[in-house]
Amino acid sequence: MQSSNVTRREPPLTEMLSRRSVIGTFGAVMAIVNFSPFAISSSRSEQNQGAMNVSQYAMDKETVSEAISGGGLLVVAQWETKEGQADKVADILQRFLPDAQRDLGVKLFLIGRGRENPAQFLFYELFRDEAAFDAHQESVYFNTYIAREALPLLAKRERMQYTLL
Template identity: 65%
Template sequence: MKRSSDTRLTPRRAGMIDRRSAIGISGAVLAICNFTPWTISPSRSEEQGVKTMNQYAANNKTIGEAVGGGGLLVVAQWEAKEGQADKVAAILDSFLPEAQKDPGAKLFLIGRNKDNPAQFLFYELFRDEAALKAHQESGYFKTYIAGQALPLLAKRERAQYALL
């Protein structure tokens, strides 16, 4: 009897990714890109202090609770202009606790690339399109992001996704 050499796994639904897989893939992408979603620090050195995002958690939701019921996922990548990365990090340090308290934000994480501290990654989950719009029209967004951070950026990319 001849054994089959075809060891491919067949997905449950071709072309579809479930929520658990999406979260796992996101974690893997963050790890591969060498981003640290759990911390943001004004500089690469430990001596100047690393602030953990847990300090700013508005609540104690699990990832599963946060993604429950779907939502609008926004992923953004920033790159600071030459010599501006620490200023951007300081602005984000003030912005992050406000963003995490936003009632329409189900999950809000910011990471800084460990190998290139001028690069930042945002992983934001909003209740819906209206919640994202309210976030962008908030006073803290206009002050920290539009008013202070955006002029310091060389690059800003954003994409929106609907959770499956």
């Protein structure tokens, strides 16, 4: 037997965690929503005024398989707050989330908070297309809650865009 001198490059731990987080979150969302027979409601105005959890949101939205049909732009963002700012950011996101979920170009919009590290937040956003994503970022609610209030409280912000397969 010959020994190989070829070394395999291992991705940095942060890359692996990012990929695993994205894959794990996608799998969890698929499992939670796709196994439930939720249909789209007759009117978006029937939504709750507050942010909804996954079950409430899914009851008022298409199933994941319906949402992903026709493609779209998937945006996954990870935030970490500055020391002592996690609860303040969570409050801002609670006020932001209902508007984001009601946005006409949004197919799916979820935000999670780290269980082991509550200063970490994960965004899982599926937009109809690039134009819908641009409109979301230019909206009054985005500029109020995210750009003005939340971003200054962050130590780290990463966003990745994906095309659905």
